[in-house]
Amino acid sequence: MTYNSFILCTLLTFSICLHGISAMDYFVTNEAASTPGGIRFDKEIGIPYTKQIMGTSIDFIWHTVFQQNSPYDQKPLDSVSVYIVEYEGVAVAWGNNNINISSIFLQGAEGDLKWIFTSVFYHEMTHVFQWNGEGHAPSGLMEGVADYTKLKAGYAQDQGFAKPGQGDSWDQGYDVTARFLEYCDEIVPGFVASLNKLMRFDFDVKFFEYLTEKPVDQLWMEYKAKYGQ
Ligand SMILES: *[C@@H]1O[C@H](CO)[C@@H](O)[C@H](O)[C@H]1NC(C)=O
Ligand SMILES: [Zn+2]
Helix, strand or coil: CCHHHHHHHHHHHHHHHHHHHHCCEEEEEECCCCCHHHHHHHHHCCHHHHHHHHHHHHHHHHHHHCCCCCCCCCCCCCEEEEEEECCCCCEEEECCCEEEEEHHHHHHCCCCHHHHHHHHHHHHHHHHHCCCHHHCCCHHHHHHHHHHHHHHCCCCCCCCCCCCCCCCCCCCCHHHHHHHHHHHHHHCCCHHHHHHHHCCCCCCCHHHHHHHCCCHHHHHHHHHHHCCC
């Protein structure tokens, strides 16, 4: 092999590797472009920024939250589509790889719209990539994991996001469950990543015990006690 063909081979292998890792297409469609919320989206957020945070959030979810550094551990998707749609609601992940964001929500949001959008985005993008125990995981846990990503990414809102120790049960969902998962992660580093991995093919509440050596109810009580509640 000549020196030049060696370089060429190396470059080819490298680009095939890169392609294998990052072959993800991002599609963004503003279907509400003529509505006040859709106009606000174009002005304050825009499609280029949306594609940028699609990449950033997916990277964060794979590598930081779920610690799926091998493509074999990741959900096998080759594209994600985002739609700005006029409907009553905030946002929803649907199908295998789609996210709808409400233009009505964007229209009414108060404050830094880009920040609010990004925060919602981390949550919804987690739904696209998390395992759900083939449909057996409780929805409160699914929502908790999605809010956990938001929390870890630094996009938990100052007002309205639960403080550590708040809430009534581990599977209450959203911010309450996210704080509990944060606690589990303190006890067993990588807990959320390990739990998600176990949830690939099924769900069993005993996963908590398997990972921490404590049943989930005991964990919840100790968590509440730690914060004096
Ligand atoms: C999301 O928006 C798309 C495009 O308008 C629509 O086809 C789809 O039904 C919507 N999904 C949900 C769950 O609302
Ligand atoms: Zn959700």
